[in-house]
Amino acid sequence: MSKRIHNFCAGPCTLPLSVLENAQKELLDFQNSGMSLMEISHRSKIFEPLHEETLALACEILAVPDDFQCLLLPGGASQQFVMTAINLLEDGKTAAFIDSGHWAQKAQSEAARIGETEIAWSGKDKNYRELPTSNDIKISDRARYLHITSNETIGGIQFPKYPEARVPLVIDASSDFYTRPIPWDACDIVYGGAQKNLAPAGIAVVFVRKTLLQDKKTAPKFLLYKTHADSNSLYNTPPTWQIYILNGVLKWMKSLGGVPYFQKFAAEKSQKLYEFIDKSDFYRNEIPSAFRSKTNVVFLTPNAELDTKFWQEAEKEGLSGLKGHRVVGGLRASIYNAMQMESVDALIKFMEKFAQENKA
Amino acid sequence: MSKRIHNFCAGPCTLPLSVLENAQKELLDFQNSGMSLMEISHRSKIFEPLHEETLALACEILAVPDDFQCLLLPGGASQQFVMTAINLLEDGKTAAFIDSGHWAQKAQSEAARIGETEIAWSGKDKNYRELPTSNDIKISDRARYLHITSNETIGGIQFPKYPEARVPLVIDASSDFYTRPIPWDACDIVYGGAQKNLAPAGIAVVFVRKTLLQDKKTAPKFLLYKTHADSNSLYNTPPTWQIYILNGVLKWMKSLGGVPYFQKFAAEKSQKLYEFIDKSDFYRNEIPSAFRSKTNVVFLTPNAELDTKFWQEAEKEGLSGLKGHRVVGGLRASIYNAMQMESVDALIKFMEKFAQENKA
Numbered sequence: 001m002s003k004r005i006h007n008f009c010a011g012p013c014t015l016p017l018s019v020l021e022n023a024q025k026e027l028l029d030f031q032n033s034g035m036s037l038m039e040i041s042h043r044s045k046i047f048e049p050l051h052e053e054t055l056a057l058a059c060e061i062l063a064v065p066d067d068f069q070c071l072l073l074p075g076g077a078s079q080q081f082v083m084t085a086i087n088l089l090e091d092g093k094t095a096a097f098i099d100s101g102h103w104a105q106k107a108q109s110e111a112a113r114i115g116e117t118e119i120a121w122s123g124k125d126k127n128y129r130e131l132p133t134s135n136d137i138k139i140s141d142r143a144r145y146l147h148i149t150s151n152e153t154i155g156g157i158q159f160p161k162y163p164e165a166r167v168p169l170v171i172d173a174s175s176d177f178y179t180r181p182i183p184w185d186a187c188d189i190v191y192g193g194a195q196k197n198l199a200p201a202g203i204a205v206v207f208v209r210k211t212l213l214q215d216k217k218t219a220p221k222f223l224l225y226k227t228h229a230d231s232n233s234l235y236n237t238p239p240t241w242q243i244y245i246l247n248g249v250l251k252w253m254k255s256l257g258g259v260p261y262f263q264k265f266a267a268e269k270s271q272k273l274y275e276f277i278d279k280s281d282f283y284r285n286e287i288p289s290a291f292r293s294k295t296n297v298v299f300l301t302p303n304a305e306l307d308t309k310f311w312q313e314a315e316k317e318g319l320s321g322l323k324g325h326r327v328v329g330g331l332r333a334s335i336y337n338a339m340q341m342e343s344v345d346a347l348i349k350f351m352e353k354f355a356q357e358n359k360a
Numbered sequence: 361m362s363k364r365i366h367n368f369c370a371g372p373c374t375l376p377l378s379v380l381e382n383a384q385k386e387l388l389d390f391q392n393s394g395m396s397l398m399e400i401s402h403r404s405k406i407f408e409p410l411h412e413e414t415l416a417l418a419c420e421i422l423a424v425p426d427d428f429q430c431l432l433l434p435g436g437a438s439q440q441f442v443m444t445a446i447n448l449l450e451d452g453k454t455a456a457f458i459d460s461g462h463w464a465q466k467a468q469s470e471a472a473r474i475g476e477t478e479i480a481w482s483g484k485d486k487n488y489r490e491l492p493t494s495n496d497i498k499i500s501d502r503a504r505y506l507h508i509t510s511n512e513t514i515g516g517i518q519f520p521k522y523p524e525a526r527v528p529l530v531i532d533a534s535s536d537f538y539t540r541p542i543p544w545d546a547c548d549i550v551y552g553g554a555q556k557n558l559a560p561a562g563i564a565v566v567f568v569r570k571t572l573l574q575d576k577k578t579a580p581k582f583l584l585y586k587t588h589a590d591s592n593s594l595y596n597t598p599p600t601w602q603i604y605i606l607n608g609v610l611k612w613m614k615s616l617g618g619v620p621y622f623q624k625f626a627a628e629k630s631q632k633l634y635e636f637i638d639k640s641d642f643y644r645n646e647i648p649s650a651f652r653s654k655t656n657v658v659f660l661t662p663n664a665e666l667d668t669k670f671w672q673e674a675e676k677e678g679l680s681g682l683k684g685h686r687v688v689g690g691l692r693a694s695i696y697n698a699m700q701m702e703s704v705d706a707l708i709k710f711m712e713k714f715a716q717e718n719k720a
Contacts, residue, residue, distance in 0.1 A: 003394055004388075004389075004394050004395075005393070005394035005395060007394075007395050007399055009399065009400070009401045009404070010401070011401070011597065012398060012399055012400060012401060012402065012597065012600055013399060013401075014395075014399050015396065015398060015399055017388075020387060020388055020396050020398070021388065023387060024384055024387040024388055027380060027383060027384040027387060028364070028377075028380055028381065028384055029364075033365070033680075034363055034364050034365030034367075034678065034680075035364075035365060035367050035374075035680070036375065036380050038372060038375060038380070038560040038561075038605070039367055039369065039372055039373060039374050039375055040369070040372060041369045041370070041371070041372060041373075041681060042372065042561065044369070044681075074434050074435035074436070074439065074562055074599075075434035075435055075439075075596070076434070076596055076597050077596075078582050078595070078596035079434065079435075079582055079596075081580075081582065082580040082582050082583065086580075109581070110580055110581055110582060113577065113578060113579065113580055113581060114580060193597060195597055200398040200599070200600065200601045201402065201597040201598065201599055201600050201601075202434055202562045202563070202598070202599025202600070202601065202602060203562070203599075217473065218473060219473065220441075220442040220446075220470055220473055220474060221469070221470055221473060222438050222439055222441065222442050222470060223442065235438070236435070236436055236437075236438035236439075237371065237372065237436055237553060237555055237561040238561065238562070239560070239561055239562025239599060239602070240372055240560065240561050240562070241560045241561075241562065241601055241602075242562060242599070242601075245398070318394065320393075320394075320395070321401060321404075
């Protein structure tokens with residue numbers, strides 16, 4: 001086997017090694033069943049306890065109150081852009097959005113095909129390098145909820161604290177899920193694709209306030225949260241493999257100390273990188289420190305040619321996935337929960353070397 | 361490791377052992393990348409060739425003509441019940457359905473929330489044990505397409521040949537995908553959840569006639585086939601693990617002779633079971649032979665108590681998943697492509713023993 005590399009991909013991304021090793025060990029024979037987990041019915045006595053345990057752990061670790069239903073749904077956040085609007089947007093109401101960048105815009109454009117939307121604040125004038133305080137947010141009387149993207153994976157910005165609004169929040173937490181507490185009382189829905197902090201791609205973890213689990217005769221049944229809640233996320237055949245790995249990741253998180261541990265760890269990892277970047281006369285990060293993401297650290301070298309040279313050379317030295325998103329260019333180190341400090345240290349060491357070799 | 365059992369689950373279900381063994385071997389390190397396949401970006405140079413190859417193999421093995429687009433989409437058939445109707449149902453048109461049982465009804469009830477539907481034929485009077493010939497099917501002038509469920513997993517019935525209609529067919533082929541040729545010229549859409557013949561649960565394989573890939577401003581972008589076709593099934597982060605296993609299963613199918621091989625194999629396996637059941641004075645199958653499924657063999661013992669005793673004792677002897685679906689009861693042996701003849705033989709041997717021990 002080749003050496004395990006430092007994987008800075010934005011998602012799918014690095015997963016805890018112990019969870020992968022266990023999956024490998026059990027792949028042909030789950031719990032002495034004589035079957036692979038992939039071959040086991042989702043309605044079997046073998047799978048159902050795993051499913052129940054996963055739902056319970058997902059709630060326990062994020063301190064989810066009883067008035068929220070946890071759903072494990074196929075797909076990822078893109079599907080939730082649709083489902084949140086279909087489930088929440090009533091006639092005559094609008095969905096308010098914080099336009100914080102790429103992912104917020106994607107969420108808003110889907111909602112706009114389903115109902116009315118409004119922009120409660122936009123970071124466009126600030127080149128999407130800042131986020132609003134509660135006072136900056138303007139919401140009309142017609143607003144039903146305020147949608148925010150907790151962390152913009154591409155822009156590398158993150159709400160330092162969740163804003164307060166006079167309507168409930170709907171939070172896309174895809175890229176900082178389980179790295180900080182959620183203000184449950186202020187929320188109607190919190191959702192995220194799992195492929196960053198939680199599991200392989202192909203599943204979304206969604207928390208819906210139970211009072212909102214309602215039928216809508218004109219909406220597809222499959223897209224109603226009530227449908228999946230009524231069947232405890234087994235309405236259709238779920239992505240069982242993802243649930244299995246999610247189970248392992250949640251147990252791993254719990255064993256290390258849960259969200260408090262990972263919140264501190266994310267702060268430490270990102271701070272080390274930002275401090276190095278800020279002290280450097282070669283690298284820069286143009287985001288005001290208050291809005292810098294703790295899970296996606298974007299940075300630039302003196303020019304675009306060197307940016308390209310950087311990620312290409314890094315790749316050869318076992319530091320993968322550092323190319324910035326094609327929409328914004330530059331460089332990006334995604335450092336989700338399973339990213340170890342030794343990988344951050346390896347990145348900094350490479351950055352030092354690259355800067356020395358490429359200074360004008 | 362415990363012995364590999366005979367897995368007759370209706371889905372998720374048995375997968376080719378060689379594919380699972382390879383997945384186990386590569387789990388921590390895909391192609392010397394130093395990463396698990398689960399950790400690799402869907403937009404990377406490692407994943408993209410696998411993705412392209414999988415799409416190409418999916419078309420090649422099923423002899424899909426160039427005027428169809430292959431899509432790999434999250435979820436399964438339940439999501440396609442929604443997407444087919446959203447994409448195809450124009451104002452003033454209706455979707456015609458063959459009511460062949462449980463799954464056809466589910467498909468129809470979703471379409472009915474999106475537009476108008478009509479029943480072109482119903483098996484209700486025949487207790488869902490028969491299927492129509494082309495002449496039995498009544499379609500109104502308003503029909504846009506005819507939806508059929510190629511094989512009813514729960515009822516154990518299968519169209520012996522696809523019906524002819526004066527509107528295009530939309531085929532749910534979930535449970536007999538890649539076990540027989542598709543009449544492409546007669547079809548607009550052919551789709552199936554992959555968790556029976558093709559891959560782990562969490563992905564659908566969908567073939568859409570390219571002329572139908574159109575935008576609809578009022579429909580969610582994520583639910584339009586055009587969106588996914590324009591991005592070659594990489595619009596959102598796809599379930600990469602399922603695509604990886606699908607790739608392995610398709611290669612395994614091709615190596616054995618593709619659809620002609622599996623069509624013959626499905627006929628041989630099911631015939632052996634039906635012949636045994638028909639000769640028996642203990643077991644029975646109440647479906648006329650023309651409509652019997654080649655992938656899901658349902659059967660009954662003399663009474664419901666013995667049915668329960670049967671699957672419970674079978675389970676203990678390493679024959680799993682033989683309990684009939686809760687909607688219809690009885691017993692069911694699902695014998696998809698990866699089911700080996702030795703498992704069918706083991707089942708018949710157990711059936712003989714059980715009959716001898718439990719005859720009145």
